[in-house]
Amino acid sequence: MLNEEFFNHTGKGLSKRRNLHAKYLINEGFSIENVAKHPNCPSAKYFLKKFSELNPNS
Numbered sequence: 001m002l003n004e005e006f007f008n009h010t011g012k013g014l015s016k017r018r019n020l021h022a023k024y025l026i027n028e029g030f031s032i033e034n035v036a037k038h039p040n041c042p043s044a045k046y047f048l049k050k051f052s053e054l055n056p057n058s
Contacts, residue, residue: 006012006021036044 006024010024032044032048035041036048038044
């Protein structure tokens with residue numbers, strides 16, 4: 001599914017090397033904060049909550 005969505009967005013396929021895909025997402029503005037705002041991504045919201053509990057000074 002990721003390969004299909006990536007192809008639809010960029011016109012290119014995904015490489016077998018995952019780090020290239022991660023770099024692309026980061027360069028395109030991906031952030032866990034934006035994902036947590038999506039109603040179908042409660043795990044991202046939970047992740048941010050637990051992460052902030054580990055470092056209450058942030």
